[in-house]
Amino acid sequence: MTDTKERPTGGVRLLKIQEAAAEVGLTARSVRYYEEMGLMRPAARSEGDYRLYDESDLERLRFIKGLRDDAGFSLAEISRLLEDEEARERYHAAYHATADPVERIRLLRERVASFERQAQTLRTKINRLAAMVDDTEARRLRSLARIAEIEAASADLEHAYPAQPEPGVTTNP
Amino acid sequence: MTDTKERPTGGVRLLKIQEAAAEVGLTARSVRYYEEMGLMRPAARSEGDYRLYDESDLERLRFIKGLRDDAGFSLAEISRLLEDEEARERYHAAYHATADPVERIRLLRERVASFERQAQTLRTKINRLAAMVDDTEARRLRSLARIAEIEAASADLEHAYPAQPEPGVTTNP
DNA sequence: CCCAACCTTGCCGTTTACGTGAAAGTATGG
DNA sequence: CCATACTTTCACGTAAACGGCAAGGTTGGG
Numbered sequence: 001m002t003d004t005k006e007r008p009t010g011g012v013r014l015l016k017i018q019e020a021a022a023e024v025g026l027t028a029r030s031v032r033y034y035e036e037m038g039l040m041r042p043a044a045r046s047e048g049d050y051r052l053y054d055e056s057d058l059e060r061l062r063f064i065k066g067l068r069d070d071a072g073f074s075l076a077e078i079s080r081l082l083e084d085e086e087a088r089e090r091y092h093a094a095y096h097a098t099a100d101p102v103e104r105i106r107l108l109r110e111r112v113a114s115f116e117r118q119a120q121t122l123r124t125k126i127n128r129l130a131a132m133v134d135d136t137e138a139r140r141l142r143s144l145a146r147i148a149e150i151e152a153a154s155a156d157l158e159h160a161y162p163a164q165p166e167p168g169v170t171t172n173p
Numbered sequence: 174m175t176d177t178k179e180r181p182t183g184g185v186r187l188l189k190i191q192e193a194a195a196e197v198g199l200t201a202r203s204v205r206y207y208e209e210m211g212l213m214r215p216a217a218r219s220e221g222d223y224r225l226y227d228e229s230d231l232e233r234l235r236f237i238k239g240l241r242d243d244a245g246f247s248l249a250e251i252s253r254l255l256e257d258e259e260a261r262e263r264y265h266a267a268y269h270a271t272a273d274p275v276e277r278i279r280l281l282r283e284r285v286a287s288f289e290r291q292a293q294t295l296r297t298k299i300n301r302l303a304a305m306v307d308d309t310e311a312r313r314l315r316s317l318a319r320i321a322e323i324e325a326a327s328a329d330l331e332h333a334y335p336a337q338p339e340p341g342v343t344t345n346p
Numbered sequence: 347c348c349c350a351a352c353c354t355t356g357c358c359g360t361t362t363a364c365g366t367g368a369a370a371g372t373a374t375g376g
Numbered sequence: 377c378c379a380t381a382c383t384t385t386c387a388c389g390t391a392a393a394c395g396g397c398a399a400g401g402t403t404g405g406g
Contacts, residue, residue: 016373016382016383017382017383018382018383027364027365028382028383029363029364029365029366030363030364032384032385033363033364037363046372046373046383047372048371048372048373048383048384049371049372049383049384050372050373050382050383050384051383051384063305066301066305067305068363070298070301070302070305071245071301071302071305072244072245072246073245074362074363075362075363076362101323101324101326101327104323105320105323105324108316108317108319108320108323109320111316112313112316112317112320115309115310115312115313115316116313118309119306119309119310119313122302122305122306122309123306125243125302126299126302126303126306128239128243128244129243129244129295129298129299129302130299132236132239132240132243132244132295133292133295133296133299136288136291136292136295137288137292139288140285140288140289140292143281143284143285143288144285146281147278147281147282147285150274150277150278150281151274151278153274154274154275154278189352189353189403190352190353191352191353200394200395201353202393202394202395202396203393203394205354205355206393206394210392210393219353219402219403220402220403221353221354221401221402221403222353222354222355222401222402223352223353223354223402223403224353224354241393247392247393248392248393249392
């Protein structure tokens with residue numbers, strides 16, 4: 001009775017746009033906008049044309065949000081990254097359209113390559129960020145070295161200031 | 174040394190806005206905009222009010238560009254991150270204004286803390302990206318497992334044809 | 347001294363990624 | 377059956393991050 005959908009949703013509960021948006025931490029407007037931009041489309045529409053989202057839609061939305069918030073990708077870049085994911089959608093259709101193991105494996109390999117490209121794009125970003133961290137770290141160490149210098153020089157002149165000697169400069173790891 | 178500038182530029186060559194922008198891979202417009210947004214200001218101005226940039230300005234611009242392009246931070250976020258860096262500017266002024274080692278060390282520790290916050294912000298971002306990579310990796314591995322399954326089934330049932338996919342036939346790869 | 351090439355501020359235009367109604371249809375507890 | 381909340385599409389509004397032009401000033405080589 002509840003199976004008026006085209007995509008195999010497995011009969012699970014479908015969420016309306018606000019429920020779905022709240023679930024993944026977006027606004028309904030954003031979700032509609034992503035659809036408008038071709039980043040996704042809901043699993044189904046209700047009788048009255050309400051957008052209905054399934055779990056895989058939520059995953060996709062979470063992925064988009066992650067790329068946007070965490071990675072800072074633009075929707076255009078995300079779109080490119082998701083083209084690979086869309087190959088996955090096509091794969092789903094094609095996969096179930098064939099029973100030929102050879103064809104299925106070809107599709108799966110395509111999917112694997114898609115994941116590899118995605119991971120590689122993310123790793124490139126990680127590496128650049130890591131380089132910035134290293135840079136910051138180096139500057140931090142230089143400052144620490146300067147502190148040690150001054151403290152050493154200060155220790156020499158300690159007789160001028162009868163202040164309490166500093167505890168060891170042991171920076172704990 | 175006779176220094177006609179306010180900030181200690183060390184007498185090195187100062188670049189005009191387009192030279193500076195080209196050097197770090199930005200447009201002059203962006204550089205002006207960053208100044209307008211309070212992210213930075215040139216080391217000096219020429220007689221005719223031309224903006225003049227020194228090496229530390231270039232470093233700062235590179236840092237901004239890095240945060241913008243690589244990390245995908247908004248200028249507002251960058252501004253917050255750079256407030257710490259601005260403490261560094263103040264530190265520079267204050268540092269040279271005092272000869273008191275205790276005060277100098279206090280300023281240096283502030284600087285170190287600033288770098289730590291910067292690094293931490295970046296590491297947080299890295300961790301989130303790493304989580305996404307892990308996710309992608311997991312999905313890739315699942316696809317590889319499916320390939321192995323199909324290949325195994327295909328080898329077993331060489332004389333038959335696969336009617337329906339039977340889960341649980343996880344043969345060791 | 348002159349002129350091309352750069353710079354200045356000011357201001358308006360544009361793209362991205364939505365926010366915010368408006369007008370009309372849909373779902374649902376009472 | 378009705379009120380209320382949510383949904384639809386369409387449309388305009390907006391903040392961020394610049395691009396581009398105008399009108400005028402500055403630089404620097406010839």
